[in-house]
Amino acid sequence: MEQEFYLGLAQRVRAIAERADPFTRRRLLDLAKRYDAKGSPTARSGAAERPLPVPRTTPPISTFTGPGEA
Template sequence: MEQKFYQGLALRVRDMADRADPFTRRRLLDLAKRYDAKGDPSSRSGASERPLPQSRTPPLTSIFSGPGEA
């Protein structure tokens, strides 16, 4: 189902590119290629996805972590 979604987007973007100026046409066609790649089931692999960035902040420590008075 996701494949058809991206193929539909690529088709619509190409249709818009047909009516656009040369600069916009080139950008829209590049976008359509990216949609085609997302919709192509043979291009699916875990290596193509970027990993999440490492956190730069240290983990938060709780102010309630030590022995406390009740």
């Protein structure tokens, strides 16, 4: 479903680019290429996803929380 969304956006952006001036057309076509890349089945292989952050380690809880008797 997400693929169809991005491919639809690429198609709409190309339609707008047909009526635009050369500078804007070039930028819109570049945008359409990016949408095509996001919508392609190979783009969903996980390469675009960020890795999970490394879990934080906390120091071990001391069994002695305050001054105690020896």
